[in-house]
Amino acid sequence: MKAGDGLLQIRSFDRSLLIPRIRSKIPKKIFITNSIYVMKKHVSILGAALLMALAISSATLTSCGGNKNGAAADSTAATTNTLTGAGSTFVNPIMTHWAPEYQKSDSVTVNYQAVGSGAGINNLIDHTVDFAGSDAPMNKDELARAKDPVTQVPDVIGAVCISYNVAGMTSGLRFSGPMIADIYLGKIKYWDDAQIKKMNPGKKLPHAEIFTVHRSDGSGTTAIVTNYLSKVSQTWKDSVGEGKEVKWPNGLGGKGNAGVAGILKQHDNSIGYIELAYAMQNSIPYADVQNSSGNFVTPSVESAAAAASAFPMPENITSFITNTSAPQGYPITGFSWLMFYSNGPKANMVKKFVQWVSTKGQDDSKALFYAPLPQSIASAIAAEVQSGTASAASTK
Numbered sequence: 001m002k003a004g005d006g007l008l009q010i011r012s013f014d015r016s017l018l019i020p021r022i023r024s025k026i027p028k029k030i031f032i033t034n035s036i037y038v039m040k041k042h043v044s045i046l047g048a049a050l051l052m053a054l055a056i057s058s059a060t061l062t063s064c065g066g067n068k069n070g071a072a073a074d075s076t077a078a079t080t081n082t083l084t085g086a087g088s089t090f091v092n093p094i095m096t097h098w099a100p101e102y103q104k105s106d107s108v109t110v111n112y113q114a115v116g117s118g119a120g121i122n123n124l125i126d127h128t129v130d131f132a133g134s135d136a137p138m139n140k141d142e143l144a145r146a147k148d149p150v151t152q153v154p155d156v157i158g159a160v161c162i163s164y165n166v167a168g169m170t171s172g173l174r175f176s177g178p179m180i181a182d183i184y185l186g187k188i189k190y191w192d193d194a195q196i197k198k199m200n201p202g203k204k205l206p207h208a209e210i211f212t213v214h215r216s217d218g219s220g221t222t223a224i225v226t227n228y229l230s231k232v233s234q235t236w237k238d239s240v241g242e243g244k245e246v247k248w249p250n251g252l253g254g255k256g257n258a259g260v261a262g263i264l265k266q267h268d269n270s271i272g273y274i275e276l277a278y279a280m281q282n283s284i285p286y287a288d289v290q291n292s293s294g295n296f297v298t299p300s301v302e303s304a305a306a307a308a309s310a311f312p313m314p315e316n317i318t319s320f321i322t323n324t325s326a327p328q329g330y331p332i333t334g335f336s337w338l339m340f341y342s343n344g345p346k347a348n349m350v351k352k353f354v355q356w357v358s359t360k361g362q363d364d365s366k367a368l369f370y371a372p373l374p375q376s377i378a379s380a381i382a383a384e385v386q387s388g389t390a391s392a393a394s395t396k
Helices: 040-056 058-064 092-106 117-125 140-146 177-185 194-199 220-232 234-239 256-266 276-281 301-309 347-357 375-387
Strands: 007-011 035-039 082-087 109-113 131-134 150-165 211-215 252-254 270-275 288-290 333-341
Touching: 082 117, 082 347, 092 109, 092 276, 092 347, 117 131, 117 140, 117 220, 117 333, 131 347, 150 220, 150 256, 150 276, 150 301, 150 347, 150 375, 177 194, 177 211, 177 220, 177 234, 177 288, 211 220, 211 256, 220 234, 220 270, 220 333, 252 256, 256 270, 256 276, 270 276, 301 333, 333 347, 347 375
Parallel strands: 082 109, 082 131, 211 252, 211 270
Antiparallel strands: 007 035, 131 333, 150 270, 150 333
């Protein structure tokens, strides 16, 4: 579709910025991610009001726009009552909910780009955002590149699902951690492999090759999964390892949780990992995973909360919490973190937002398939934010 084909082109426009009476008259279906086209017949509906809305929100639009490398625009262009953030797609479903709720509470606009944890951290280091979101804490190299002190605190707890698309298998599959590692290593090649059949008696598994899906971008979700696999499989640890980006032995990469979910839905006999909210929203089946107690646990808000409860706080506030010892805990569970410069130009605004997120912002977390932060973590966050000291990264 070209801009000259009877269309008015508006780049990177956020429909939610329009006032309600204008927004309600614009069909949702004509708003397309990254390149948005508004049909001429709708322009008359908008009239001068749309032009006014565009002018008023010009600073906001600048802060929302990303370049082809996933970098957010310079936050210095934002207005004084605006916070810009970028990073984790894992947290994006609830961040999308938080932004308008926080604006009601504090009259501050929060603009967040779900560009992936790695890109978000790079944006923070480059000072192009006020805060970053990541499902992996900043490591020593990233903290060194940042130069100035960085505070990083959890904002939610979430489960990463092992999802699949196999004909006739709408629920009930079971996997162990070593089995997941062997599937991604290419050692288990077919759905009716003897190991899978033994763990799933009575399931009619096809003799079809397993198609693996992973993230193509720097991803905190990948960091959670590979941290877990490195704990349960020595072969995985030695040959692939862990991190936001690893060299995958096989399979196809998708950008963001949404990209992996899209491939899973379109590709038969596939397996991949996505955050619970994306599995639920896209109706993609997911497996029970055997934890360190030998129990097969379904990913859920409750099992994610149980997993986190086994890790003492606040000493693990910047730790991975995979492979929990909790009997009812789901083993591929992780924090998502917010990180910001402790003494940055908008540090006080970010701190206020972080404190809101860790308290009032937790109210709707369960409805959006995240486990709320326990009071012990909320209290630790309050102390961390008030102290303004940098958090050391940990990969325990």
